[in-house]
Amino acid sequence: MGLSLLFIMGALILLFDLVQPEYANFQMLKGQLAGEQALFATETQAVSNAQNLISQYKGQSGNAQTASLAVPAGEDLAGALAQVYGLAANSSIAIQSVGISAPDLQAAANSQGAQLVQPLGTVTFQIAAAGTYEALKNFLQGLETNVRIFDVKGLSITPISSNTATPGKSQGSQDFFTYDISATAYYQEQTNASTTP
């Protein structure tokens, strides 16, 4: 009888002091395992979507290159200057000077996915040039439709001589002007990774 009581007492002590805490620990481990399995399933789906996106991106390499030309990663001042001079040469206007303002970075304004959008930078070119009115129009159209986007923020036209000239109309007066053009180009903050596939 005494031995039986001893066994039962021992069983109860084992049950409450060892088995029960261990069971609680098990529940925690099983919860952790279930959580990690759910996370793995979610991550697998996300990775699958990302791989799908990457394959689509690789199929759009031409568009990606165009986007990189329109809004390059980094200021690419040399490229922008070359394009300005190239457009001027094609439009037959003579560039007298080009001033470049300090690059300015601004935070992305998009609300959706804004944390993924890298800050947009601007560089302003102050272009002093001379040429005919038609040449100016060609130059402006070239700037506005250039692959690297330029926004004309300011334009001033004055005749070369004191004689009255005629922007917009030719009435036999001298068609030669000096132009002060303020044009802004855009760039994206440079990342470590290359932007083209």
Added chain:
Amino acid sequence: MPLPEQVINQLSREPADTPGWSFGLIFFSGALLVIVLAIYFGMTLAYEPYLNTKIAAENSNLANLSQSISAQDEANVLTFYSQIANLQGILAKHTLVSQFLAWLEQNTEANVSYSSFSFSSGGEITLSGNALTEADVNQQIAIFQSSPDIENVVVSNVGSATSPGSAGAFQFSVTLLMNPSVFTEQTTQ
């Protein structure tokens, strides 16, 4: 009559002990103890290591999964997305000054020419012009004032031409506050 001896013997015997019942109790309690011990050791020596192994395997799978996309590809896609999002914003505000020049050509009176032009990003245009007659000046100002593409017209000066080489007899200066649509989309005028 005396009882038979067999009955006397049976009656004088002590009640029988119950070793079966006691053994059963000991066996039951011992079995209970053994079962509890087996459960405990089974949990600690078998099931817990199994769970830990499974958790480690899941962690390893997660780590492998995160490495299945190269950092380069990830950066490329993010950069492309960012460029498209930025382009969307830029193109929505893209100004077309050449479009305004075409508009100005179409909205200038025949005997009027301009000697200076200034455009600022707020859509403000400052023009100095020359006209043959005062009527031409008036007509030009009327054209500006009646145009739906102009939000405000400020005439700052009208007078006789003073410079000898001027194309017209009258000079005028005007400041126009243009409707932003003139710079952002094709006008039909």
